[in-house]
Amino acid sequence: MPNQFATPEPDEAVKLALRRIEESTARGEGSDVEGLAFNEVVVNMGPQHPSTHGVLRLVVTLDGELVKDVIPVIGYLHRCKEKIAEKRTYFQYIPIVDRTEYVAGMNCEWGYVMTVEKLAGIEPTRRAEFIRVIMAELNRIASHQVAVGTFTADMAPLGTAMVFYMFRDREYILDLLEEVSGARMMFNYFRFGGLRYDLPDGWVEKCRDLMKRLPKLIDEYEALVQDNAIFLQRCVGKGVITQQDIVDYGITGPNARASGVARDLRRTRPYSVYPELDFEVSTQTHGDVFDRYQVRMQEMRESVKIVEQCLDMLPKGPVQLGFLRAPYVITPPPGECYTSQENPRGEYGTYIVSDGSRYPYRLKFRDPCFCNLQLFPKLLRGNKIADAVAISGSIDMVLGGIDR
Amino acid sequence: MTDMVPNRSKMRYPKLEHFQEPNVITTTADFIFSWGRSHSVFPFTYGLACCAIEMLSSGFARFDIARYGMEVFRPTPRQCDLMIVAGTVNEKMAPVLKRLYDQMSEPKWVIAMGACAISGGPFYDGYNVVNGVDKIVPVDVYIPGCPPRPEALFQGLLELQIKIQQHKFVAETPKPAAQNPKPAAVTPAPVAGAEA
Amino acid sequence: MGLEIGTNPMDMDAIAARLAADFAAELTGVRVQEPDTVVARCERAALKDVARRLKAHAEIGYETLNFVAGVDKVRHLESVYHVYSWKTNTYLELHVEVPTAKAEVDTVCDVWPGADWHEREAWDMFGIRYLGHPDLRRILLKDDFVGHPLRKDYVDSAENHPYA
Numbered sequence: 222m223p224n225q226f227a228t229p230e231p232d233e234a235v236k237l238a239l240r241r242i243e244e245s246t247a248r249g250e251g252s253d254v255e256g257l258a259f260n261e262v263v264v265n266m267g268p269q270h271p272s273t274h275g276v277l278r279l280v281v282t283l284d285g286e287l288v289k290d291v292i293p294v295i296g297y298l299h300r301c302k303e304k305i306a307e308k309r310t311y312f313q314y315i316p317i318v319d320r321t322e323y324v325a326g327m328n329c330e331w332g333y334v335m336t337v338e339k340l341a342g343i344e345p346t347r348r349a350e351f352i353r354v355i356m357a358e359l360n361r362i363a364s365h366q367v368a369v370g371t372f373t374a375d376m377a378p379l380g381t382a383m384v385f386y387m388f389r390d391r392e393y394i395l396d397l398l399e400e401v402s403g404a405r406m407m408f409n410y411f412r413f414g415g416l417r418y419d420l421p422d423g424w425v426e427k428c429r430d431l432m433k434r435l436p437k438l439i440d441e442y443e444a445l446v447q448d449n450a451i452f453l454q455r456c457v458g459k460g461v462i463t464q465q466d467i468v469d470y471g472i473t474g475p476n477a478r479a480s481g482v483a484r485d486l487r488r489t490r491p492y493s494v495y496p497e498l499d500f501e502v503s504t505q506t507h508g509d510v511f512d513r514y515q516v517r518m519q520e521m522r523e524s525v526k527i528v529e530q531c532l533d534m535l536p537k538g539p540v541q542l543g544f545l546r547a548p549y550v551i552t553p554p555p556g557e558c559y560t561s562q563e564n565p566r567g568e569y570g571t572y573i574v575s576d577g578s579r580y581p582y583r584l585k586f587r588d589p590c591f592c593n594l595q596l597f598p599k600l601l602r603g604n605k606i607a608d609a610v611a612i613s614g615s616i617d618m619v620l621g622g623i624d625r
Numbered sequence: 626m627t628d629m630v631p632n633r634s635k636m637r638y639p640k641l642e643h644f645q646e647p648n649v650i651t652t653t654a655d656f657i658f659s660w661g662r663s664h665s666v667f668p669f670t671y672g673l674a675c676c677a678i679e680m681l682s683s684g685f686a687r688f689d690i691a692r693y694g695m696e697v698f699r700p701t702p703r704q705c706d707l708m709i710v711a712g713t714v715n716e717k718m719a720p721v722l723k724r725l726y727d728q729m730s731e732p733k734w735v736i737a738m739g740a741c742a743i744s745g746g747p748f749y750d751g752y753n754v755v756n757g758v759d760k761i762v763p764v765d766v767y768i769p770g771c772p773p774r775p776e777a778l779f780q781g782l783l784e785l786q787i788k789i790q791q792h793k794f795v796a797e798t799p800k801p802a803a804q805n806p807k808p809a810a811v812t813p814a815p816v817a818g819a820e821a
Numbered sequence: 822m823g824l825e826i827g828t829n830p831m832d833m834d835a836i837a838a839r840l841a842a843d844f845a846a847e848l849t850g851v852r853v854q855e856p857d858t859v860v861a862r863c864e865r866a867a868l869k870d871v872a873r874r875l876k877a878h879a880e881i882g883y884e885t886l887n888f889v890a891g892v893d894k895v896r897h898l899e900s901v902y903h904v905y906s907w908k909t910n911t912y913l914e915l916h917v918e919v920p921t922a923k924a925e926v927d928t929v930c931d932v933w934p935g936a937d938w939h940e941r942e943a944w945d946m947f948g949i950r951y952l953g954h955p956d957l958r959r960i961l962l963k964d965d966f967v968g969h970p971l972r973k974d975y976v977d978s979a980e981n982h983p984y985a
Contacts, residue, residue, distance in 0.1 A: 229724075233964045237956070268721055269671060271700040276673055276718060296961035297718045298674055301751030303946070304971055308750065317747055323675035367678065388685035405682075406675060406772055468907070470935035471885050482826075489826055489910055490857065559858065559903060559914065572903070574892055583971075585890040587903070592888075595938050621674055624961060717963040719984040752970045752977050753962060755984050 234280045234294045238263045241290060242282060260284045266609070268297045274371060274613065275620030277594075286605045291598045298624040306584035311337050312549050314581070316409040321586060322622040323406060324367045327353075327360040327398070328564045329622075330411040335492065336560045336571040338413055341553035343546065348538040349415035350494045355428070355531045356401070356410065357562075358524040359394050362435070364565040365517045366391045372514065372614030373446055376455060383445045390438050393431055400424055414547030415540045425532055432532075435525050443518060456511035460600040460612035463508065471592045474567025475516040476616060480508030486563040497534070500527050510615040517617075520565075552579045559587075566590055566617055588622040651795045662706070662732070663789040665694045666782075669705035669729065671722075673712025676739035676772040680711045683775035693782055702728040707785070708762075711772075713741035715753045719761050726762045732792060736781055737764045740771040747771065826910050833857065836881055836911060843878070847871045848915075858912040865917055865926050872902075872932040875913070881906050883913055886933035889940055891947035893973045898924050900949055904933070919949055928954040946971035 231239065246259045253260065266279040276297035282290040302321065306314055318333040319326040331353055338345065345353070370387035395405045400421055402410035410417050446452045467477045477484055485502040487495045503519035505512035541547070555577040561570030567589025574583040593616050600612050672680050684690045684698065699705050702725045714722055726735070737758050740746035745756035758764060765788055768781035831839070833853045840859060841851040847867040854860050863871050875883045883904040892899040902915040919926050928951035929936045940951040941960040948969035951957055959966065968975055 233958055268718060269700070269725060271670060275677070296959075296963070297715070297721070298713065299715055299717065299753050299961040300674075300713050300748040301753050301970070302748075305748060305751055320675055320747070324678060371681075385686050388682060389687060392682070392687045405774065406678060468884050469933070471887055471905070484826055557860075557914075558854075559912075568887070570887070572888070572890055572901070583890075583892045585888070587888040591938065592935060595935060716966075716982065716984055752975070752981060753966075755982075761984055 234292045238280050238282050288601050291601050298620045302625045306581050310579045319407040322619045325364040325565050326408050327356045332562045332569045332571050334411040336573050340558045343414045346415050349540045351531045351535050358527045361524045361565045362521050363391045363394045365521050368617040375610045375614050414542035419540045432525050432529050459510045461508045470596050478504045479512035479516045481506050513615040550579050590618045590622045659790040663786040666707045667697045667705045669708040670698045676711035679772040683778050688775035707734050709736045710742045710758045711738040714755045714758050734765045736766045738768045743767050860914045862916045869927045872929045881909050886935045891943040924949045
């Protein structure tokens with residue numbers, strides 16, 4: 222057993238950071254102080270950290286408080302999802318997809334189920350399509366509440382009331398989702414061709430009731446932090462994502478829309494019944510941390526509108542196709558398919574290669590946070606280390622999706 | 626004259642030997658310390674995956690963990706008693722987990738929250754997944770669920786409180802078990818009037 | 822302002838025909854996969870050139886990389902590039918066959934900078950080496966992991982499980 226109290230050997234990421242320091246010193250950008258070889262210090266914001274939203278490790282090269290370079294190290298939550306997919310039938314894999322982006326389980330399930338339905342040529346029922354939209358949008362609101370709540374909680378460690386208010390209201394949404402599917406977070410609710418359960422009696426009224434109250438609650442959240450001078454100072458102008466970054470790195474979701482790029486897959490690559498719904502794509506112009514926060518708040522309001530419209534337009538009918546048309550063990554014909562949908566974090570896509578058997582041959586998730594995190598070093602360079610918390614919170618990463 | 630020297634062995638004051646067995650002083654101290662320890666546990670924020678969100682929810686308004694005195698979640702292991710491992714541990718994370726566990730000071734407890742921490746959960750056959758955190762650190766309470774509801778977490782914490790309260794300063798020395806206990810011989814019934 | 826998403830003035834068959842015409846030598850099997858993806862196969866040697874020309878194409882510039890996936894089709898590996906065109910709001914799925922024994926292919930990091938981590942993941946999981954990649958090392962698995970797990974012939978070994 223290695224000595225747990227000894228300084229550990231530098232691993233690849235730390236060695237890379239040290240090599241970069243040596244290179245910059247060799248280039249002449251070393252220390253400006255007599256007697257010091259170089260200015261920089263390599264600090265580990267380790268996988269266990271209160272503010273990194275999961276097990277993300279940042280190897281930060283600091284010059285005093287200024288960040289010279291940051292190397293994100295991921296993989297501390299790699300759970301072999303893509304290999305496990307090859308050992309489970311398509312149906313058995315549905316609960317595991319929930320756990321990819323665990324705060325937005327309904328959206329992740331939908332992405333997977335949509336791809337398999339396309340491969341197998343199954344059309345879901347119309348009532349199921351509307352209920353799917355309702356569930357996905359409710360989960361979008363809950364996910365944004367977690368995202369913005371933990372973002373503000375990190376900036377003043379649990380000192381803001383905002384995170385308490387947001388989690389309190391998230392419980393109302395989770396109550397609704399629990400009534401429908403039986404679980405608070407890992408729903409296992411979507412099925413090929415429809416849904417597992419229909420809406421229980423009285424659910425529509427409860428949902429309408431909550432949607433009437435939510436806009437006022439969202440106003441409450443904004444009133445807590447929007448005029449706070451310290452919040453504004455920490456957020457405005459920091460971590461600007463330019464439109465060139467969006468093109469280069471494939472940034473999607475609120476991170477892209479905050480920079481003025483109105484790309485929302487519900488509009489640009491419409492799926493399900495979104496073409497029949499009336500909602501606006503929320504954008505802002507500057508692309509900094511504050512704009513990303515504002516886009517998320519706006520999106521919560523738009524989601525409320527979408528849910529209300531769907532509740533009004535909800536048709537009668539079955540929510541399942543029956544096991545003749547959508548059997549439990551489906552064997553899609555050989556082929557490939559990629560579909561994507563608008564996750565609260567961006568474009569969440571599933572690429573499935575099928576070989577005609579009942580197990581997927583290859584399943585790949587195109588995770589939005591994986592692509593967004595690539596930009597993080599560029600955003601953080603030149604800022605202070607305290608901005609790392611604000612910027613990483615605003616990018617909204619869920620390590621379950623990044624590491625899969 | 627030698628009778629005037631007090632015989633120390635007969636003097637009645639507490640000796641060290643008296644504290645090698647439980648007595649009223651040690652049991653009172655046990656009661657006070659375990660009351661303090663069990664009602665103000667400092668948990669370590671070791672949320673790895675989905676169970677971490679349920680752990681967070683249990684800390685906030687609806688399921689209030691502060692009513693058990695455990696709202697002081699500290700990110701540094703040096704200040705914590707309880708490590709709630711909430712989420713899947715994989716081979717890359719395992720050395721980090723062991724290191725953080727070693728940095729906690731005694732007495733320390735570990736709760737394995739969720740199916741992944743107990744036995745690998747839905748990812749048990751992954752090439753990178755450690756099937757259960759008890760392969761790395763000793764676990765005191767297992768809380769099943771995927772993820773366990775906050776109420777389930779509270780039940781586990783209450784079980785842990787009971788376990789903490791059983792912590793003793795001085796334990797009774799166990800009596801040695803009899804070697805090869807022979808079955809009792811059948812004694813014949815006494816006959817009236819015969820020799821004993 | 823700035824980046825606009827096109828409303829696809831060309832329909833899918835026109836896009837496929839245009840690609841087949843412009844890249845007649847390098848792309849084979851150009852077909853349309855409903856509703857907005859063109860699928861094509863590319864030669865390994867021509868990948869870099871094709872990537873540059875696809876990005877710089879006047880009418881259908883594929884400027885953004887969506888993902889790079891590795892697939893293990895037992896006789897050979899495949900590196901799948903999924904790219905997006907803002908002008909036409911369509912996708913292109915490019916399959917590049919890579920031999921299993923010497924799994925090397927040119928990197929596209931200089932064309933699409935976002936390919937960095939995706940190629941590292943394909944290296945990590947499949948062992949496809951991307952020549953010219955600035956920093957090709959494991960991303961999701963620990964540094965001393967032995968083997969490439971998503972290959973079909975991967976066998977779980979005890980040396981990858983010191984803690985189990």
